[in-house]
Amino acid sequence: MRSVIWIINKYDAGKFPEDIEKEYGLKAINLSSNENPYPPSDEVKEAYLSALSEINRYPHPEYSDFKKAISEYLGVEESKIAVGNGASDILNNICVALLDTFDKAVIPIPGYTLYAILGMLRDASIEFIEFPNYNIKADEIPPFKLLFLCSPNNPTGNAVERKEVKKILERGNYVVVDEAYVEYCNKSVVDLVNEFDNLIVVRSFSKFFGLAGLRIGYAVGNEQIIEGLEKIRLPFCISKVACDVAIAALKSVDYYNKLRDVVVKERDRLIKEINKIPLLHAYNSDANFVLVKVEKKINLARKLEERGIIVRNVTGLMGLKGEHVRITVGSKEENDFLIETLNSLELA
Known part of the structure; x- marks a missing residue:
């Protein structure tokens, strides 16, 4: 081992x-x-019950309908969307795609502990940098290949200021912005994927949409990164039931x-x-x-x-x-x- x-x-x-x-x-x-x-909404309940009659079938391997629903929800192209078995699965795939041995991953603290676990599993060099109350300052972020930001941050609850995210992105290195809780404040930076090819935004259906028991997540980024994430995700990683329910949730926003x-x-x-x-x-x-x-x-x-x-x-x-x-x-x-x-x- x-x-x-x-x-x-x-x-x-x-x-x-x-x-x-x-x-x-x-x-x-x-x-x-x-x-x-x-x-959940009535539409979600109906979609769940309807999908039960098809649990003997695989979902479509490309999740085309699901990506289309996300695209309409966010206003981004389907080619910029990758899906996964929860945000944690997406975060793991990002580390697999981007981190080689000794690559520098920077993690501001206090923050979500899973980032460090996933980075260590890639034998990356992890550097923690403390920001009291997670008050991120771009000028204080050290050099990195991959930076993890959580906005709103778990556990402090505050969102990272948009201007600080943009200043960091201007360096050109990969930046993950974990927006699992962003629907509670509408302070998303997902629109910046059209401006910065090095940005990857991660979202979840577990919090705002209340589907924690179904494990559904997705990433938004430039086409090259998304193609890579789609290559390495496990086949059929989201069940047909979960996929149908997620689409219904988006339609009942x-x-x-x-x-x-x-x-x-x-x-x-x-x-x-x-x-x-x-x-x-x-x-x-x-x-x-x-x-x-x-x-x-x-x-x-x-x-x-x-x-x-x-x-x-x-x-x-x-x-x-x-x-x-x-x-x-x-x-x-x-x-x-x-x-x-x-x-x-x-x-x-």
């Missing part, structure tokens, strides 16, 4: 309701995974925009209410989650688990100092329960 396998850490997806039920005997709400808490407005309103309410609680500081966010700093070590994530609420404990994540938790914006009822529970803890 390759030595790097013994060096890397397995990706930590956090705890799930099944884990809490086993450990505490409690039914828990999951405010850890940044999922959409609301049900108005429904999801309304849900987005609800989530954003609840997010802002969460931030306001959490900031009233002693020892807690919630940062502003452009995403569907909120990063919270705990001013003294109290193991807040554990205290919430014991009361049936799962949040992501990001204490110890590179680039974060002190205790932090990341909280997904849930339904109004879930958020009410969270706020009530936090207030009952008497943290001061």
Whole structure:
């Protein structure tokens, strides 16, 4: 087995309701995974049920209908779209396509931990650079072959300023902008793929469209990069069911925009209410989650688990100092329960 396998850490997806039920005997709400808490559109439900009668069939190998739907959604050419089994699959394919041994991959922190794992698996040279609150400054980015940006960033929640992205792109090196959460703020740079051949934008259907259980992602970039990504993706990597459902989701985007407005309103309410609680500081966010700093070590994530609420404990994540938790914006009822529970803890 390759030595790097013994060096890397397995990706930590956090705890799930099944884990809490086993450990505490409690039914828990999951405010850890940044999922959409609301049900899918009627069109999505109908597409799912209809597709079940064809699960004995492969999807079209080129995913032409799916790419056409994405093209119409974003206003980009189909030739600039590559698909994958979730954004993580796309990110892996990008590393396979672009990184050779000892190539420099730069990862600003605090950020999404999967980038480093994928880069290390390519035997790339990984350089982390810390930006407090993920306030990216183009002039402070060191030389690189591949740069990973997350916008809005996980876990801090803020989007990277467009002017900084453009300044970095002007260097001519490859830049990945992970926009898994961008529909919550409409601060996309996907239009810049028409201006910069070195830009690759990665998107997901797991967050805004609420299809986390189906694993659907895609990339947008120049035709040469996209051709490469399409060459190396595994055949039939998205099931026919998932593909049909994703197309239905794109066709019912108005429904999801309304849900987005609800989530954003609840997010802002969460931030306001959490900031009233002693020892807690919630940062502003452009995403569907909120990063919270705990001013003294109290193991807040554990205290919430014991009361049936799962949040992501990001204490110890590179680039974060002190205790932090990341909280997904849930339904109004879930958020009410969270706020009530936090207030009952008497943290001061």
